[in-house]
Amino acid sequence: MSTEPPAPDPSSVPPVATPDDPALPTQRRTLTTLAATQVLSGVGVASGIAVAPLVASALSGSDAIAGLTSTSGVVGAALVALPLAHVAGQRGRRPSLLLGFGVATGGAVLATGAVLVGSWPLLVVAMLLFGSGTAAGLASRFAATDLATPQRRARDLSVVVWATTVGSVVGPTLAGLADRVAGPGLRLGDAHAQHGSTAPSAAPFVLAAVAFALAATVVVVWLRPDPLLASRTTSDAAPGAAPGAVPGDGTGSSWRDGLRAGWAVVSASPTARLALGAIVLSHLVMVGLMSMTPVHMNHGGATLQVVGLVISAHIAGMYALSPVVGWLADRVGHARVLYVGGALLLAAAVVVAGAPGEDSARLTVGLVLLGLGWSCGLVAGSALLVDATPGPSRTSVQGLSDLAMNTGGAVGGILAGAIIGFSSYGALAWGAAALVVVCAVVAAPLARRAALR
Numbered sequence: 001m002s003t004e005p006p007a008p009d010p011s012s013v014p015p016v017a018t019p020d021d022p023a024l025p026t027q028r029r030t031l032t033t034l035a036a037t038q039v040l041s042g043v044g045v046a047s048g049i050a051v052a053p054l055v056a057s058a059l060s061g062s063d064a065i066a067g068l069t070s071t072s073g074v075v076g077a078a079l080v081a082l083p084l085a086h087v088a089g090q091r092g093r094r095p096s097l098l099l100g101f102g103v104a105t106g107g108a109v110l111a112t113g114a115v116l117v118g119s120w121p122l123l124v125v126a127m128l129l130f131g132s133g134t135a136a137g138l139a140s141r142f143a144a145t146d147l148a149t150p151q152r153r154a155r156d157l158s159v160v161v162w163a164t165t166v167g168s169v170v171g172p173t174l175a176g177l178a179d180r181v182a183g184p185g186l187r188l189g190d191a192h193a194q195h196g197s198t199a200p201s202a203a204p205f206v207l208a209a210v211a212f213a214l215a216a217t218v219v220v221v222w223l224r225p226d227p228l229l230a231s232r233t234t235s236d237a238a239p240g241a242a243p244g245a246v247p248g249d250g251t252g253s254s255w256r257d258g259l260r261a262g263w264a265v266v267s268a269s270p271t272a273r274l275a276l277g278a279i280v281l282s283h284l285v286m287v288g289l290m291s292m293t294p295v296h297m298n299h300g301g302a303t304l305q306v307v308g309l310v311i312s313a314h315i316a317g318m319y320a321l322s323p324v325v326g327w328l329a330d331r332v333g334h335a336r337v338l339y340v341g342g343a344l345l346l347a348a349a350v351v352v353a354g355a356p357g358e359d360s361a362r363l364t365v366g367l368v369l370l371g372l373g374w375s376c377g378l379v380a381g382s383a384l385l386v387d388a389t390p391g392p393s394r395t396s397v398q399g400l401s402d403l404a405m406n407t408g409g410a411v412g413g414i415l416a417g418a419i420i421g422f423s424s425y426g427a428l429a430w431g432a433a434a435l436v437v438v439c440a441v442v443a444a445p446l447a448r449r450a451a452l453r
Helices: 023-060 063-091 093-117 120-143 150-186 203-222 227-231 255-268 270-299 304-319 322-332 334-353 360-387 391-422 425-449
Strands: none
Touching: 023 063, 023 093, 023 120, 023 150, 023 203, 023 227, 063 093, 063 120, 063 255, 063 391, 093 120, 093 203, 093 227, 120 150, 120 203, 120 360, 120 391, 150 203, 150 304, 150 322, 150 360, 255 270, 255 391, 270 304, 270 334, 270 360, 270 391, 270 425, 304 360, 322 334, 322 360, 334 360, 334 425, 360 391, 391 425
16 A cells, blocks of 8 residues: 555645745734744743753752753643644644743742742752743744745744744843842742752742743734634634634544644654654754763853853754755755755764763864754745644644654753763764764655655
């Protein structure tokens, strides 16, 4: 039996826009709104993620507990991905993003309470909810494709990804400012400071709560019309469908049905499997190498300031050039850019494999390449996944993609920690390089069978 997917319903493919197409101003408004939410949510995520390990370490006195908060955030993002996709499929993007940012706001408030009462277990639970902000941000990139023409999907998606740069860079700075402005009023007390550090502060989590709440407000007020519902207005409505319903969304009556539906679509399409595999691989390798680089540099005697500069360069590599990646993907083909991303990931692993912890220049080059490879995988992979998915099934496939991506990140972080514990950073890097090569070889038949565009 052939595994090729059925031809997409022509009604599910947006028409090519013309200069007079009324959808163009709607799409521009949608992109502006989504970019604004990404800036705000980026501030929230970066503020919380930057300080959560430090706060957990101060409260518990354990570096292992500090790492648990980051893992908790990643797991939380994975857990909420499918429910958000299900809500989008049933009711549209606005309710889905509102739910995601609302849960994240609750997580930030709970984290504030955890700091004030001095409970690291409560902080770990709060970070599970906090991860919803990351999941909503990832869902926003797919919302950017709902009204995009096929010729501009990667570029429109990349604009929303790029906006995350602003929040990621500004967030930690604003967190420090919020801490100074709040003063002792939001500090737990010097008794909880470890090794001469300052006492834990809840101010960054208050900032995160405000940022997530503002992102939710922007969605409610300005994300009109709902891009997903608007993209389906040309489809034949089911007889007797209730106003606002989304006919034929393919997600079933629960998110579990959506998971099964999404997996069925991906399993039947070589192109979708190629796209999903590239997204997961890019995230797994990126998280694995990035998360252990500060530890490697610390062992080499690098200062916190130098480590921060290297990680900042890495984040710039991830986001700053995403519009260029999107333009390139639309011009030369999404699948081809995936192979460029794979080459960059391989180069990054080779560059850092032999770098000692004190060689910050070489590690910076490697992590910038790592960020660029991740950007190629995320932008081109997400656009290719939309290309390969029939319109009625897209939200379920997108939910599966975000679940797999965040799960891959969690696995990458856990494996990286284990490899560092038993061997070395160099072994981790060479292992990542070998994984990229193996995956490229396995994906070659899929690429030949996929409709490369």
